[in-house]
Amino acid sequence: xxxxxxxxxxxxxxxxxxxxxxxxxxxxxxxxxxxxxxxxxxxxxxxxxxxxxxxxxxxxxxxxxxxxxxxxxxxxxxxxxxxxxxxxxxxxxxxxxxxxxxxxxxxxxxxxxxxxxxxxxxxxxxxxxxxxxxxxxxxxxxxxxxxxxxxxxxxxxxxxxxxxxxxxxxxxxxxxxxxxxxxxxxxxxxxxxxxxxxxxxxxxxxxxxxxxxxxxxxxxxxxxxxxxxxxxxxxxxxxxxxxxxxxxxxxxxxxxxxxxxxx
Amino acid sequence: xxxxxxxxxxxxxxxxxxxxxxxxxxxxxxxxxxxxxxxxxxxxxxxxxxxxxxxxxxxxxxxxxxxxxxxxxxxxxxxxxxxxxxxxxxxxxxxxxxxxxxxxxxxxxxxxxxxxxxxxxxxxxxxxxxxxxxxxxxxxxxxxxxxxxxxxxxxxxxxxxxxxxxxxxxxxxxxxxxxxxxxxxxxxxxxxxxxxxxxxxxxxxxxxxxxxxxxxxxxxxxxxxxxxxxxxxxxxxxxxxxxxxxxxxxxxxxxxxxxxxxxxxxxxxxxxxxxxxxxxxxxxxxxxxxxxxxxxxxxxxxxxxxxxxxxxxxxxxxxxxxxxxxxxxxxxxxxxxxxxxxxxxxxxxxxxxxxxxxxxxxxxxxxxxxxxxxxxxxxxxxxxxxxxxxxxxxxxxxxxxxxxxxxxxxxxxxxxxxxxxxxxxxxxxxxxxxxxxxxxxxxxxxxxxxxxxxxxxxxxxxxxxxxxxxxxxxxxxxxxxxxxxxxxxxxxxxxxxxxxxxxxxxxxxxxxxxxxxxxxxxxxxxxxxxxxxxxxxxxxxxxxxxxxxxxxx
Numbered sequence: 001x002x003x004x005x006x007x008x009x010x011x012x013x014x015x016x017x018x019x020x021x022x023x024x025x026x027x028x029x030x031x032x033x034x035x036x037x038x039x040x041x042x043x044x045x046x047x048x049x050x051x052x053x054x055x056x057x058x059x060x061x062x063x064x065x066x067x068x069x070x071x072x073x074x075x076x077x078x079x080x081x082x083x084x085x086x087x088x089x090x091x092x093x094x095x096x097x098x099x100x101x102x103x104x105x106x107x108x109x110x111x112x113x114x115x116x117x118x119x120x121x122x123x124x125x126x127x128x129x130x131x132x133x134x135x136x137x138x139x140x141x142x143x144x145x146x147x148x149x150x151x152x153x154x155x156x157x158x159x160x161x162x163x164x165x166x167x168x169x170x171x172x173x174x175x176x177x178x179x180x181x182x183x184x185x186x187x188x189x190x191x192x193x194x195x196x197x198x199x200x201x202x203x204x205x206x207x208x209x210x211x212x213x214x215x216x217x218x219x220x221x222x223x224x225x226x227x228x229x230x231x232x233x234x235x236x237x238x239x240x241x242x243x244x245x246x247x248x249x250x251x252x253x254x255x256x257x258x259x260x261x262x263x
Numbered sequence: 264x265x266x267x268x269x270x271x272x273x274x275x276x277x278x279x280x281x282x283x284x285x286x287x288x289x290x291x292x293x294x295x296x297x298x299x300x301x302x303x304x305x306x307x308x309x310x311x312x313x314x315x316x317x318x319x320x321x322x323x324x325x326x327x328x329x330x331x332x333x334x335x336x337x338x339x340x341x342x343x344x345x346x347x348x349x350x351x352x353x354x355x356x357x358x359x360x361x362x363x364x365x366x367x368x369x370x371x372x373x374x375x376x377x378x379x380x381x382x383x384x385x386x387x388x389x390x391x392x393x394x395x396x397x398x399x400x401x402x403x404x405x406x407x408x409x410x411x412x413x414x415x416x417x418x419x420x421x422x423x424x425x426x427x428x429x430x431x432x433x434x435x436x437x438x439x440x441x442x443x444x445x446x447x448x449x450x451x452x453x454x455x456x457x458x459x460x461x462x463x464x465x466x467x468x469x470x471x472x473x474x475x476x477x478x479x480x481x482x483x484x485x486x487x488x489x490x491x492x493x494x495x496x497x498x499x500x501x502x503x504x505x506x507x508x509x510x511x512x513x514x515x516x517x518x519x520x521x522x523x524x525x526x527x528x529x530x531x532x533x534x535x536x537x538x539x540x541x542x543x544x545x546x547x548x549x550x551x552x553x554x555x556x557x558x559x560x561x562x563x564x565x566x567x568x569x570x571x572x573x574x575x576x577x578x579x580x581x582x583x584x585x586x587x588x589x590x591x592x593x594x595x596x597x598x599x600x601x602x603x604x605x606x607x608x609x610x611x612x613x614x615x616x617x618x619x620x621x622x623x624x625x626x627x628x629x630x631x632x633x634x635x636x637x638x639x640x641x642x643x644x645x646x647x648x649x650x651x652x653x654x655x656x657x658x659x660x661x662x663x664x665x666x667x668x669x670x671x672x673x674x675x676x677x678x679x680x681x682x683x684x685x686x687x688x689x690x691x692x693x694x695x696x697x698x699x700x701x702x703x704x705x706x707x708x709x710x711x712x713x714x715x716x717x718x719x720x721x722x723x724x725x726x727x728x729x730x731x732x733x734x735x736x737x738x739x740x741x742x743x744x745x746x747x748x749x750x751x752x753x754x755x756x757x758x759x760x761x762x763x764x765x766x767x768x769x770x771x772x773x774x775x776x777x778x779x780x781x782x783x784x785x786x787x788x789x790x791x792x793x794x795x796x797x798x799x800x801x802x803x804x805x806x807x808x809x810x811x812x813x814x815x816x
Contacts, residue, residue, distance in 0.1 A: 048557070051382075051383050052382075052383075053378070053382045053383060053557045054557055055554045055557065072553075073385045073386075073387055074385075076383060076384055076385040076386075077385040079383070081383040083379045083383070085379070086379045086380070087376055087377055087378075087379050087380055088380070089295060089299055089377070089380065091298065091299045091302035092295065092298065092299070096295075096298075099291075100291050100292075100294075100295050101380075101384065103287050103288065103290070103291035104288050104291055104292070104381075104384040104385065104386055105384065105385060106285075106287055106288075106385075132302075
């Protein structure tokens with residue numbers, strides 16, 4: 001089957017700083033891919049390029065069969081995206097916002113409304129969907145964002161920390177939704193810093209560091225390679241030099257050693 | 264209201280389709296934008312379903328513009344030739360539109376705050392640009408209509424019963440022209456320079472344009488001798504073909520029966536140039552629009568593009584902080600606000616054009632009176648009083664902007680930290696407006712005034728120096744209290760132009776009162792003492808503003 005994402009020799013830079021240094025990656029439909037890496041590794045930049053938001057890059061990126069640089073609209077039509085930090089139109093109600101998103105995708109209003117009503121209802125927002133987003137808590141906003149990313153039934157779902165702010169029950173539901181969609185042949189591109197979630201739900205893990213891919217495989221494969229017991233340990237082994245304990249101790253010692261009078 | 268506007272644009276559907284705009288997306292985004300504008304002005308989360316209050320700020324500006332526009336429009340009764348009269352009125356209207364476009368609506372055009380909402384969706388650059396244009400044109404159109412309301416009515420009597428129809432049409436064409444000239448510049452600049460430099464270029468362009476538009480109008484005012492203008496004819500002047508306000512007078516000339524070749528050429532220019540501009544922007548420039556926004560919104564690009572030098576407050580800032588503020592919250596706020604106004608581009612964009620305008624007006628007042636002579640002739644008049652008072656407009660103009668920020672959410676710190684009362688923080692920002700914006704200008708003018716008029720002016724300068732914070736206090740109370748950088752800029756903050764006009768008119772009044780005082784023995788020194796006491800008391804009150812007095816949002 002044709003890969004849904006094909007990245008060839010992708011690199012990009014902001015000014016003099018290189019963010020991505022030659023990435024090659026192919027993702028097959030039906031995969032849940034965990035895309036992880038330390039802060040500043042280039043995860044968000046990769047995502048922005050994948051969804052056609054950022055066009056200044058070198059290399060070739062094909063998503064859903066279209067070259068992103070040439071046909072960004074075709075790509076955008078077929079992906080769903082949950083950004084890490086998203087703005088919402090606070091003065092709109094959740095339903096109005098979803099209707100808006102639906103019409104940007106060219107969906108029929110009645111269809112969007114019935115889908116939105118059902119989806120929000122399943123995520124326990126029955127009574128809230130006509131209230132303004134300004135009054136929503138972090139978790140409720142996240143539910144709206146997730147619904148907005150799925151409402152047009154995309155083939156590729158790209159999520160950046162989608163579970164942040166969600167309560168444990170909803171997080172379980174969302175994880176189940178992703179697994180179910182993957183079984184139907186949809187692809188999930190999952191960016192996160194929460195290692196145990198990635199370890200559990202992703203059937204393939206890509207670790208990015210310094211703009212390069214430094215590991216790629218299923219958790220079991222990566223485990224064999226490094227003999228680490230968990231993804232978290234494996235991650236720290238690969239991306240730092242295991243100095244965490246002493247860093248933490250020194251951090252706490254600043255209270256005593258520092259010059260400030262506050263205790 | 265929103266429905267009405269949307270239906271109006273539905274009528275233009277064929278045009279949008281022809282221009283390659285996705286009509287469904289266009290309608291959806293425009294509707295959401297207008298709804299947001301409408302709701303933002305309705306206060307409070309708690310009364311969501313309360314009745315819609317009128318959009319007061321917008322209404323106020325419209326009333327003020329209508330008033331000023333009517334005053335300007337009166338001239339058509341005086342000047343016989345419609346071409347001359349309307350060229351004059353049109354240059355005023357186009358100047359105001361140009362100023363509003365660059366000063367107020369550039370933020371609407373270049374808005375990157377909803378990048379994460381719009382850009383991941385399949386919306387083309389053309390469509391997005393069309394929506395932004397429509398959004399701007401709606402407000403700009405309302406303001407243009409209020410500016411010309413007086414002329415519409417008066418022209419019907421002065422020229423022809425059908426004049427209002429023709430004038431509205433030329434008004435629409437002027438609007439298109441102004442909007443698209445600005446667009447063309449932006450889009451071309453974006454293509455030529457990289458994004459980081461582009462932000463700076465916009466800033467300089469805005470200042471340049473605002474200065475230009477007011478400058479040109481001032482020059483026109485001064486050159487035209489009202490007595491000559493009564494019978495002046497410019498039909499055979501070559502420059503009218505290069506001067507858009509004159510083009511827009513062409514159709515009216517045809518209406519009243521002056522059907523010569525120049526009139527036809529002007530009418531032709533009026534009709535075709537805006538349309539050509541429109542096509543050029545849509546066909547050639549619009550497609551890359553979303554990418555540009557994507558690049559502008561990327562925080563990484565913003566940070567990395569500019570090699571961030573270790574940012575520290577300069578010596579002047581630290582000196583001002585120790586001189587003007589008390590240790591603690593007030594000084595901390597002073598330093599943060601000082602640093603932010605120096606670095607926040609959105610603030611500069613919103614403020615500097617107004618500042619440039621004040622400086623320019625002041626310069627014109629001083630040197631405009633040099634027509635017949637020398638500085639010594641100037642020394643005999645007391646014109647410096649008015650100039651000094653213009654300087655007082657600077658601080659309120661800057662202070663009024665300090666409450667707004669793209670990152671207004673960051674104001675949570677004020678609520679999270681153990682702040683006993685907001686007064687000291689507000690007063691910190693207040694003092695930045697004085698120290699950073701008013702003080703340098705005030706000192707410059709003070710030195711100039713003493714150099715020309717001698718030490719007798721010192722009492723006057725002292726009085727102005729006290730009126731300066733006093734006037735800022737007045738405007739601070741009338742604006743309502745809000746933490747610095749805690750409010751979102753909205754699409755309709757177009758009351759700024761009106762705010763400035765009112766400020767200048769008020770200040771002129773204070774200036775004349777001061778002038779009156781100079782004829783009373785010891786009038787000015789006595790005023791200095793009284794105002795000093797009032798200002799000290801006022802500042803004290805301001806510093807103790809409590810939580811209850813903050814504007815709720």
